[in-house]
Each structure stands twice: as structure tokens, then as C-alpha cells.
Amino acid sequence: MIVVTGGAGFIGSNLVHALNLRGETDILVVDNLTNGQKMHNLADLNIADYMDKAEFIAKIEAPDFFKHVRAVFHQGACSATTEWDGHYVMLNNYDYSKRLLNWCASKKIAFLYASSASVYGNGQNGFQVDRSCEHPINMYAYSKFQFDQYIRKVSSGIKSQVAGFRYFNVYGPREQHKGAMSSTIFHFNQQIIDNGRVRLFEGCNGFADGEQQRDFVYVDDVVDVNLWFLDHPEQAGIYNVGTGAAQPFNAVAQAVIDWHGQGDIEYIPFPEHLKGSYQSYTQADISELRQVGYDKNFSDVKEGVSRYLDCLNGNVK
The missing domain is CATH 3.40.50.720 (NAD(P)-binding Rossmann-like Domain)
Structure with a gap:
């Protein structure tokens, strides 16, 4: 067992x-x-x-x-x-x-x-x-x-x-129950469906708007x-x-927009409750x-987001 x-x-x-x-x-x-x-x-x-x-x-x-x-x-x-x-x-x-x-x-x-x-x-x-x-x-x-x-x-x-x-930063199918703790890809997809606009944090910790970077896997x-x-x-x-490669949230948002063929990005103020406990940059060694x-290759954001959104939006059973 x-x-x-x-x-x-x-x-x-x-x-x-x-x-x-x-x-x-x-x-x-x-x-x-x-x-x-x-x-x-x-x-x-x-x-x-x-x-x-x-x-x-x-x-x-x-x-x-x-x-x-x-x-x-x-x-x-x-x-x-x-x-x-x-x-x-x-x-x-x-x-x-x-x-x-x-x-x-x-x-x-x-x-x-x-x-x-x-x-x-x-x-x-x-x-x-x-x-x-x-x-x-x-x-x-x-x-x-x-x-x-x-x-x-x-x-x-x-x-x-x-x-x-x-x-x-793991993303993909079967995360819908996590609510606020679901991946940004999950939330970006829903935001495009609901109002045609992805919401990203404004710049923080020396990073420009939406340029905070994570290793999305x-x-x-x-x-x-x-x-x-x-x-x-x-x-x-x-x-x-x-x-092993960090990518900015802007790139993730754009991958979601590209999949839908529509949408734009809105930058919102950085939340007070996350200040001091937020990772603005991660990249796995x-x-x-x-x-x-x-020795297997990992999916990059463009490939992974496309596969996930196909599944999330019912294009793949």
C-alpha cells in the first residue's frame, strides 16, 4: 500500500x-x-x-x-x-x-x-x-x-x-478548493472571465509594477x-x-491573456498585510x-499555463 x-x-x-x-x-x-x-x-x-x-x-x-x-x-x-x-x-x-x-x-x-x-x-x-x-x-x-x-x-x-x-510556485489542475491560496494563474483566469482584466500588485521591494518574479512550476x-x-x-x-528560471508576474498574466485572446492588466496597491512576509523573487537552484x-525538462510558463487553462476551461477532459 x-x-x-x-x-x-x-x-x-x-x-x-x-x-x-x-x-x-x-x-x-x-x-x-x-x-x-x-x-x-x-x-x-x-x-x-x-x-x-x-x-x-x-x-x-x-x-x-x-x-x-x-x-x-x-x-x-x-x-x-x-x-x-x-x-x-x-x-x-x-x-x-x-x-x-x-x-x-x-x-x-x-x-x-x-x-x-x-x-x-x-x-x-x-x-x-x-x-x-x-x-x-x-x-x-x-x-x-x-x-x-x-x-x-x-x-x-x-x-x-x-x-x-x-x-x-506550483500551479495546475485540482487546486480550485484552495480559494485565496490558489495559484495566480487560477485567479488570473477567473479575472479575465469575470471582467476581462488581470490584477497585479504594484511594484515593491525594488521591483517595478508586476515585475516581481517567481519560479512557477x-x-x-x-x-x-x-x-x-x-x-x-x-x-x-x-x-x-x-x-530553475524565475519569471515575472507580468509574463504569467500575459500568458493567460494570450490564451484567452483578450484582456489587459491593472496594477493594484500592494496589500499592507503582506508587507514584510512576501517573497518578491524566487528561483530554484x-x-x-x-x-x-x-534529467527531465520542466515546462516553462507559456507551455504550462496553456496546458492548465485547456484543462481549467474545459478544453481537455
């Missing part, structure tokens, strides 16, 4: 979909369906079982808990970068992850988990997987950073595979990296998962990913 925590979420459900395409259906999805809209991410998937996160956590240390699990994809987390309840975030993102890691280690089960590029903060020290580059600036980022630190401390004593993936590429590591159990460590043998 394969366990996918956060399996009804964005990346988790795409992982389950990709596993299904491989013929894998002996999958346990763990999630919290308080937001029932997430069920749409599971409706077309084939799984063996579903378990609520609270029940799953309560059973983790049970001696006979799931004897035949061969891998855990740990995607479940509070992913809101605007959440400042530190107790809640650390309980969900740090404590939960530690307990699950320790269970996997005791059973010699592969543990493949979601970290985040948010650990790099404003990026002023670069985007290498190195402590000198890491300076989280929001609570979500700190929880991910601290778990990576825990991995660094204990990994030498773990005999099974442990691999963490620092996702950069298509979800299929993120999933492919996860599955590559599943197929290469000898590889472990923490890796950046992005394209993927050299370590390449060094361990992952």
Missing part, C-alpha cells in the same frame, strides 16, 4: 492520479474533508481507502498499524502563508510530520515529503539547499524549515529513504519528481523542485536534483 497524506488536496490528488495511471490503486488517502469541496479532487480517482487525518494521527504509533505500507507521500499541511496561529501551524506541519517520519523510520518505509521554497524568505542569500540561505519570514515557512532541520539532525540514523521537496512536473524518487529508493536528501540523476 502507498499512503498519500493531503491526498484530497492539490499536489496530493495529482500524485494519486499519476499513481493510478501507473496501475496503482492500493492507496490510502489521508485528509481532512471539513472543506467538502475537496471531494471533487477524489471523485475520478481509484483508491483502496480514505482515513480522516485525526484518526490517522491517533493510530500512527499503534503496533499493528498498516504492516504492508511501502511508501508515504506526506503532502498534508496547513498551507496558508497568511496563518499566524503558531500553535496551530506547528501542530499540523511540524509535530504531525515528526510523528509520521519516526513511524516510517521504525518500519523502514520510504518517506517522501513536501517542504517549501518559502524557507528561503526574501531570497537575499540565494536559493540553495543550505542553512546559510534559509530565513523564513512567515509561520508556514518556519514550520517547514524547522522540520527540514529535524530531518538533518536524525537522517543519519534512518536506514530507509527520506526525501524532502522544496516546492516553488507545473504540478505534473512536481509529481514526476516525486515518482522519480519513489523509483530510486537509493536517493535521499532535501531538494528544490522548480524550473536545481543543481542537486540534476546531480542525483533527475
Whole structure:
């Protein structure tokens, strides 16, 4: 059996979909369906079982808990970068992850988990997987950073595979339930449909209007990296998962406009609540990913946005 925590979420459900395409259906999805809209991410998937996160956590240390699990994809987390309840975030993102890691280690089960590029903060020290580059600036980022630190401390004593993936700005199908936390591509598409105009932030942190840059990575590429590591159990460590090329929000907006064949851009004031906790620039250093043998190309914004909007707007089933 394969366990996918956060399996009804964005990346988790795409992982389950990709596993299904491989013929894998002996999958346990763990999630919290308080937001029932997430069920749409599971409706077309084939799984063996579903378990609520609270029940799953309560059973983790049970001696006979799931004897035949061969891998855990740990995607479940509070992913809101605007959440400042530190107790809640650390309980969900740090404590939960530690307990699950320790269970996997005791059973010699592969543990493949979601970290985040948010650990790099404003990026002023670069985007290498190195402590000198890491300076989280929001609570979500700190929880991910601290778990990576825990991995660094204990990994030498773990005999099974442990691999963490620092996702950069992931976009693609099955993110519609995320609301405000959905990708800018999702929101830009809806803005064009609703009023024919994409809204971008005015300049900040030395960047001109709409010229803040992120490393936008298509979800299929993120999933492919996860599955590559599943197929290469000898590889472990923490890796950046992005394209390796930052692109400005203006370019993303233009790609959405080009797909629709209409629309323009409106610049809006930078939100007060994001000042001091916003990444204006990210670009993954993927050299370590390449060094361990992952050599596939990543979709650029133009290609990825086109594929996503075909799906999002019903052009592809």
C-alpha cells in the first residue's frame, strides 16, 4: 500500500492520479474533508481507502498499524502563508510530520515529503539547499524549515529513504478548493472571465509594477519528481523542485491573456498585510536534483499555463 497524506488536496490528488495511471490503486488517502469541496479532487480517482487525518494521527504509533505500507507521500499541511496561529501551524506541519517520519523510520518505509521554497524568505542569500540561505519570514515557512532541520539532525540514523521537496510556485489542475491560496494563474483566469482584466500588485521591494518574479512550476512536473524518487529508493536528501528560471508576474498574466485572446492588466496597491512576509523573487537552484540523476525538462510558463487553462476551461477532459 502507498499512503498519500493531503491526498484530497492539490499536489496530493495529482500524485494519486499519476499513481493510478501507473496501475496503482492500493492507496490510502489521508485528509481532512471539513472543506467538502475537496471531494471533487477524489471523485475520478481509484483508491483502496480514505482515513480522516485525526484518526490517522491517533493510530500512527499503534503496533499493528498498516504492516504492508511501502511508501508515504506526506503532502498534508496547513498551507496558508497568511496563518499566524503558531500553535496551530506547528501542530499540523511540524509535530504531525515528526510523528509520521519516526513511524516510517521504525518500519523502514520510504518517506517522501513536501517542504517549501518559502524557507528561503526574501531570497537575499540565494536559493540553495543550505542553512546559510534559509530565513523564513512567515509561520508556514518556519514550520517547514524547522522540520527540514529535524530531518538533518536524525537522517543519519534512518536506514530507509527520506526525501524532502522544496516546492516553488506550483500551479495546475485540482487546486480550485484552495480559494485565496490558489495559484495566480487560477485567479488570473477567473479575472479575465469575470471582467476581462488581470490584477497585479504594484511594484515593491525594488521591483517595478508586476515585475516581481517567481519560479512557477507545473504540478505534473512536481509529481514526476516525486515518482522519480519513489523509483530510486537509493536517493535521499532535501531538494528544490522548480524550473530553475524565475519569471515575472507580468509574463504569467500575459500568458493567460494570450490564451484567452483578450484582456489587459491593472496594477493594484500592494496589500499592507503582506508587507514584510512576501517573497518578491524566487528561483530554484536545481543543481542537486540534476546531480542525483533527475534529467527531465520542466515546462516553462507559456507551455504550462496553456496546458492548465485547456484543462481549467474545459478544453481537455
